[in-house]
Amino acid sequence: MAEPIVLKGASRSYTLNIASTNAICRLEETTGLSYRDVLAALARKRPKVLLLREFLRVALVDPVNVTADEAGEILDDIGGAAVIQAAAKGAKRRG
Numbered sequence: 001m002a003e004p005i006v007l008k009g010a011s012r013s014y015t016l017n018i019a020s021t022n023a024i025c026r027l028e029e030t031t032g033l034s035y036r037d038v039l040a041a042l043a044r045k046r047p048k049v050l051l052l053r054e055f056l057r058v059a060l061v062d063p064v065n066v067t068a069d070e071a072g073e074i075l076d077d078i079g080g081a082a083v084i085q086a087a088a089k090g091a092k093r094r095g
Helices: 021-031 035-042 049-059 068-078 081-094
Strands: 005-008 013-016 060-062
Touching (some): 005 081, 021 035, 035 049, 049 060, 049 068, 049 081, 068 081
Antiparallel strands (some): 005 013
16 A cells, blocks of 8 residues: 655645545445546646545545635645646556
8 A cells, every 4th residue: 555645735744545445445435436437537737626636535534524625725735737637647557
């Protein structure tokens, strides 16, 4: 299993575990897509913002239990979609 990663934002750091079984199951459950389909969708040139937020929301270890709006704020804080896309590509390579 992959180690958690830490993303540094302007206001704080965020710990994600994008390959944990819990994150994968929650992501599949909330999106209705398989984990591989989510990773493929995130790799697109312009992934859906809601999918980016959901991916971030379920992968967050610290802070936990964030809302979709809070995930959007965190996404902005860490540098936007490109950061999540890079994390998803890394997960796809490892998986």
